[in-house]
Amino acid sequence: MRVEIVDNRPEDETRATLVEDVEEVHIDDKDLSRKxxxxxxxxxxxxxxxxxxxxxNNDVFAWISTDMLGISASVSQHKLSTNPLKKSVA
Structure with missing residues (x-):
């Protein structure tokens, strides 16, 4: 199956840019993926x-959807309902 990403935004559309440079900071020494x-x-x-x-306060960050206790999976997960028997159209 081939997926084509189409960006229909006008080329002259202004995009958000960073106001300043940023640096990456690890906030959990036990798990370096938490940054x-x-x-x-x-x-x-x-x-x-x-x-x-x-x-x-790194325990208040939601790193994965199961970290969001009390939030229904129907809210935190996206499902693209497609018919697998139909041909994809870009």
Whole structure:
């Protein structure tokens, strides 16, 4: 099965851009896949405080859908209902 991605947005459409550079920060030393990004314009003190705060509160992040207790799977998961007997059209 071939999937073609079509972007119908006009070429002159303005796109969101970052206001500043960001750096990746690991917020769980036991699981290095748990990371986020913070701005690079922070002072060393602000950076240290923010990283400490994120690490202290890393348990509130939803890394996978099962981390979102009380949220129905029908809300957190997307299902594309297609007929497998029909030919895909791009």
């Amino acid at each position: 986020t990004q913070i701005g690079t314009r922070l002072s060393l003190e602000e950076r240290a405080e923010l990283i400490a705060f994120l690490r202290a």
